[in-house]
Amino acid sequence: LSQFMDQNNPLSEVTHKRRVSALGPGGLTRERAGFEVRDVHTTHYGRVCPIETPEGPNIGLINSLAVYARTNRYGFLETPYRKVVDGRVTDEVEYLSAIEEGNYVIAQANAEIDEKGSLADELVSCRHQNEFTMLSRDRVQYMDVSPKQIVSVAASLIPFLEHDDANRALMGSNMQRQAVPTLRAEKPLVGTGMERIVASDSGSALTAPP
Known part of the structure; x- marks a missing residue:
């Protein structure tokens, strides 16, 4: 699969690079995919985010890698x-x-x-x-x-995520990627500690070595 990178903000860049899709060559089609394929599975724990997925026909077919997930040499x-x-x-x-x-x-x-x-x-x-x-x-x-290893980068930016309804957390994860950067940004009153990591990993912010 080849796409133009989403460069709306630093988070949208990082999320786009960490996308996991069941569609494409050799994969499923939206029409053929049933509920079982789209649903959250126990094997997703720590690997695929149970929250961040698009609303609409792609729900459950396009997912996000969890914060610490990686692929091994066999593709698992x-x-x-x-x-x-x-x-x-x-x-x-x-x-x-x-x-x-x-x-x-x-x-x-x-x-x-x-x-x-x-x-x-x-x-x-x-x-x-x-x-x-x-x-x-x-x-x-x-x-x-870590407790945040089960969720994606976008979901881990939501403070007090464990107190949120899953549907609202899904919408929050997706809407963060649509935020437009401001000329004079202000520090939020509450954060999760992942903000700095997202900004540095996206490569959009230049930082001096410590």
Whole structure:
């Protein structure tokens, strides 16, 4: 697929480069794609954003890569996890594909950790074989790297996203890409910390090395 890059603002550039499409040569057509193909799937976790997608005939067929997602050499999407050994969270990060992920017990990023770096609670909320469950901390093998790893760059710019209705978050993600840059920009009162990363990664802002 070849398109002219959307250069409305820095976010629209970054998002356009991180687009994932089920259409095109060898793919689906809008008319043939059913509800099952368009719906959010458990394997999207940390790889494809469950929020950012167009409204209309392309819904669910055109998606956005999650913040930390990457493609491996075989073309599969991978997402990073921190390794957990005997209930202790290490700094070792491993990228897993959806196929590999199903074999492991994975804790959430906001699981409580004590000062020694171990999981504080006896029972931890985990994902195992695409199911959410509560398991003993000794059984945990990996842990999410960040709560924002499940969403795209645009969705991660929405403050207090977890309190929003999914439909409104979808509209907010899409409308941010249509914002016109102003001559005298003002700093927002509330941010998520992703603003600087988007501005620098888009290449539209020149920055001096630290």
